[in-house]
Amino acid sequence: MENITNTQNPDPSLINILLVLNPKTNKIEAVKTVDNKGDLKTVPNTEKYQNQFLKIDKQGDLFSNFFSNFLSQLKNPTLFNFFKSPLKESENIGKQIQHHLKNPSTEGEEFLNTYKILTSNTNTMSTTPLSEKEYQYSADQIDWNMMSKFGLTKEKLEKANALDPMLKGFKTNGLVPVTINLGTALTKMDARLSLNTNDAGDVVINIHGIRKEPNLNFKFLGHEFSLEDKKNLMENGNMGRVVDLINPKTDEIIPSLISRDRLTNELVAYKVENIKIPDEIKGIKLNEEQKQMLIEGKPLYLEGMISTKGEPFNAYLQFNADKKYVEFLFDNNQKHQQTQNNPRSEVPRAFRGKELSEEQYSQFKSGQTIYIDGLLDKKDQPYHGYITLNQETGKIDFSFQNPNKLKEQPKPTETHKTQTAVNSEGKTNEATKNLKTPLQKAQQSPKDKKQKDQQEKPQPHSKGRKM
Known part of the structure; x- marks a missing residue:
């Protein structure tokens, strides 16, 4: 592939x-070319080497077509993570990319997603949805006359790297200075921006101003927030469950997820039917149960993912209704690592001799209550119940009744308490105290005529403990 040279002095702002x-x-280095053998040639990302940089027209279709052709000539595209940057700012942006790769954070992930180029062949894909590659709007559809009344121009938005996400149907990744001229008053504010289509089919701007805090004490599209909802939204920004919201225009009931914009404190809903979960995240293929957890808004803990530096890492993932894709919850990951590093809080893979499945283990580690059957008491009689990992102490709480009152799993009855108390703890039950054989699953009384006769037959005084 030959280097692209600048002819006829093109506008530098249109060069990536x-x-x-x-x-x-x-x-982080700058791409120079791909040689005849399909090997990638790079040079240091500094102004000194700019005349050797591979330069590409910034326009959407031209860039997409060029990059597809570029990848097809590369011998091992899966070995590399590519980013695009304006020529003039490449050195500064490259340093920031390098910093965020070394020091992962939620804000850093958002910054990287602004510049990262997704490739369908790479194993280390970003969690940003594939649809982000597609443009929903064009710059020509925007009423720049109206935008000027907010102190916004195409050049300003491009310089702030704000226009590209807007054209793709997303909010700007960061806050943008906005000036509102009301004639008699001039208001300046920082806000996130997005585009939308009004009823007349015109592309209009949405200004998402900063709120001191989200209003969680009033209903949101018909949903009343529980204490748990409020806690989740304030702690990590995602409510963590599907709820039915009401469209105020049509009264249609829409199953949705709710998240909090962490920059503006705005509440954002996203339809469940529009959620797209990738088949693979950072080298880990998701099974159907894991995908369903993310679709339902639940946090999912994944181990053995491969970072952009080629190193394995573990993290919590959750779908964010504001960002419209699966995000990393790095704060939750740090809490998990602290728990894992505490010897008294190591999470076992088995409970009372019963091995947990991968799905059960993932849910169990994240603090969810799981149903477990196939347990055996000390006299080898089966029983079942619910277990929960206490995140503070690292101990396992067991209950015959589901503490969360889940309806989707069969509920063990109180009779299991009698069975395990008699078989495992040496206690007695008045209705079965004279039986010679262990109580079977959920047994509280003689099961047949033979046991009934045995129970009613006079027995020597017993010293067993009464329940």
Whole structure:
């Protein structure tokens, strides 16, 4: 592939370059070319080498077509993570990308997603949805006359890297200065921006101003927030469950997830039917149960993912209704690591001799209550119940009744208490105290005529403990 040279002095603002994480040096470098053998050639990402950079027209279709052709000529595209950057700002942006790759954070992930180029062939895919590659709007559809009344121009938005996510149907990744001129008053504020189509079919701007805090004491589209909802929204930004919301225009009931915009405190809903979960995240293929957990808004703990530096890592994932994709919850991951590093809080893979499935283990570690059957008491009689990992002490809480009152799992009855008390704890039950054989599953009284006769037959005084 030959280097693209600038002819006829094109506008520098329309030129992008490719940055790449070199797996050998673990540094961000600028792409120079691909040689005849399909090997990638790079140079340091500094102004000194700019004349050797591979330069690409910034326009959406041209860039997409060029990059697809570029990947087809590359011998091992899965080895690399590519980023695009404006030529003038490449050195500064490259340093920031390098910093966020070394020091992962929620804000850093958002920054990386702004510049990262998704490839369908790479194993280390971003959790940003594939649809983010597609543009829902074009810059020509925007009423720039109206935008100027908010102190916004195409050039300002491009310089702030704010226009691209807007054209793709997303909010700007960061806050943008907005000036509102009301004639008699001038208001300046920072806000996130997005585009929308009104009833007349015109593309209009949405200004998402900063709120001191979300209003969780009033209904949101018909939903009244529980204490748990409020806690989840304030702690990690995602409510964590599907609820039925009411469309105020049509009264249609819409199953949705709710998240809090962490920059503006705005509450955002997203239809469950529109949720897209990738088949693979950071090298880990998701099974149907894991995908369903994410669709339902629940946090999912994944182990053995591969970072952009090629190193394995573990993290919680959750679908964010504001971002419209699955995000990493790094704060939750740190709490989990602290628990894992505490010797008294190691999470066992088995309970009372019963091995947990991978799905059960994932849910159990994240603090969810799980139903477990196939347990055996000390006299080898089966029983079942519910277990929950106490996140503070690391101990396992067992209950015959589901503490969360889940309806989807069969509920063990109180009779199991009698069975385990008699078989495992040496206690006695008045209705069965004279039986010679262990009580069977859920047994509280003689099961047949033979046991009934045995129970009613006079017995020597017993010293067993009464229940």
